[in-house]
Amino acid sequence: MGSRRVLLAGLAAGVAAPMLATGASQARAADExxxxxxxxxxxxxxxVEGDAKALDALTTRS
Structure with a gap:
């Protein structure tokens, strides 16, 4: 379970970093x-809750 948390935290950071590093205006960047x-x-x-359904929804692209 611990390695899953580390993997998901890394995934989240990997997704968040490029979004925050864009050259968008300050207002757009704040919204993002x-x-x-x-x-x-x-x-x-x-x-934390071990909610597999929510994890799947949050980590699957549609």
């Missing part, structure tokens, strides 16, 4: 930062 923060919090909660 908030959206990423919400998704990361949802991911953290799903990991």
């Amino acid at each position: 930062s908030e959206a990423v923060g919400r998704r990361l919090e949802a991911l953290r909660a799903a990991i």
Whole structure:
């Protein structure tokens, strides 16, 4: 379970970093930062709770 958490945390950071590093305007960057923060919090909660359905939804591209 610990390695899964590390893997998912790395995945989250890998997804978040490029989004935050874009050359978007400050307002857009702030909006994106908030959206990423919400998704990361949802991911953290799903990991802590062991919610496989939520983890799948958060880590699967549609």
